[in-house]
Amino acid sequence: MKKEIARECGVTPSAVTQWVTGDSKSMKPENLFALAEATGVSAEWLANGTGGMTKETSGFDANVEPDNGPVRFYEYPEISWVQAGIAAEAVEVWNVSSSEKHPSDAWAGPNGYWLRVKGPSMTSTAGISFSEGMVILVAPGFDVENGQFTVARLVDTNEVTFKQFIRDSGKAYLKPLNPAFGTIEMDHTWQLLGLVVDAKWPRASLI
Numbered sequence: 001m002k003k004e005i006a007r008e009c010g011v012t013p014s015a016v017t018q019w020v021t022g023d024s025k026s027m028k029p030e031n032l033f034a035l036a037e038a039t040g041v042s043a044e045w046l047a048n049g050t051g052g053m054t055k056e057t058s059g060f061d062a063n064v065e066p067d068n069g070p071v072r073f074y075e076y077p078e079i080s081w082v083q084a085g086i087a088a089e090a091v092e093v094w095n096v097s098s099s100e101k102h103p104s105d106a107w108a109g110p111n112g113y114w115l116r117v118k119g120p121s122m123t124s125t126a127g128i129s130f131s132e133g134m135v136i137l138v139a140p141g142f143d144v145e146n147g148q149f150t151v152a153r154l155v156d157t158n159e160v161t162f163k164q165f166i167r168d169s170g171k172a173y174l175k176p177l178n179p180a181f182g183t184i185e186m187d188h189t190w191q192l193l194g195l196v197v198d199a200k201w202p203r204a205s206l207i
Contacts, residue, residue: 072105073103073104073105074103074104074105074106074107074108074112075101075102075103075104076101076102076104076108076112076113076114076137077099077100077101077113077114078099078100078101078102078113078114078115078116078135078202079099079113079114079115080115081115081118081160082158084113084115084138084151084153084160084193085153085158085159085160086158100202102114102135102137102200102202102203104137104197104198104200105198106137106139106197106198107139107197108137108138108139108140108142108194108197108198109139109140109141109142111140111141112137112138112139112140112197113137113138113140114135114136114137114138115135115136115138115151115160115162116133116134116135116202117130117131117132117133117134117135117136117162117199118132119132120132120178120180121161121162121163121176121177121178121181122162122163122176122177122178123177123178124177124178127177128177129177130162130177130199133201133202134199134200134201134202135199135200135201135202136149136151136162136196136198136199137196137197137198137199138151138193138194138195138196138197139194139195139196139197140193140194141194142194142195142197143195144165144192144194144195145165146165146166146167147164147165147166148164148165148195148196149162149163149164149165149195149196150162150163150164150165150174150192150193150194150195150196151192151193151194151196152165152174152186152190152191152192152193153190153191153193154189154190155189155190155191156189160193161174161184162196163175163176163184164176164177165192166183171185171186172185172186173185173186174186174190
């Protein structure tokens with residue numbers, strides 16, 4: 001069985017064994033989708049243990065809970081702000097094979113990518129804060145709800161910014177955490193590129 005799955009996923013049988021036992025500390029998004037296709041199990045269930053186990057039962061309220069398996073990690077490339085601004089699906093458009101990659105236990109979809117925080121606009125003296133030099137994981141196409149963090153693009157100039165998304169009285173805003181910077185009211189010239197699902201200091205900056 002493992003040989004058949006390995007053949008369909010384009011990996012070695014030993015890689016499949018590591019997936020099953022949880023010895024693999026990092027699972028690439030393309031391998032996750034290939035495994036889901038080969039086994040008939042939903043990618044969401046494989047990634048997070050949520051939803052239906054199979055595609056047919058996804059969303060079905062089953063009367064059993066999945067066993068909590070080992071935490072999976074996914075690797076995503078770090079791209080530049082210029083790359084993020086040129087296209088929402090930046091990972092598909094740009095050659096990122098040589099880009100630095102960072103792991104995360106957060107699922108950012110097949111086209112997720114990291115951006116390095118620039119400037120002090122998202123630093124705060126209280127509560128959550130994002131300092132310059134940290135990296136944020138962007139999940140392109142994910143819905144962004146009030147109070148969550150997002151990356152948005154000014155369509156006319158392809159300028160990209162990282163802010164907190166606020167919806168108030170029927171209007172949408174991009175709010176910095178640093179009160180020294182102004183809040184931006186969104187209009188048709190702005191496009192949300194994705195939801196920020198993780199943030200951290202790169203390992204290299206701590207060594």
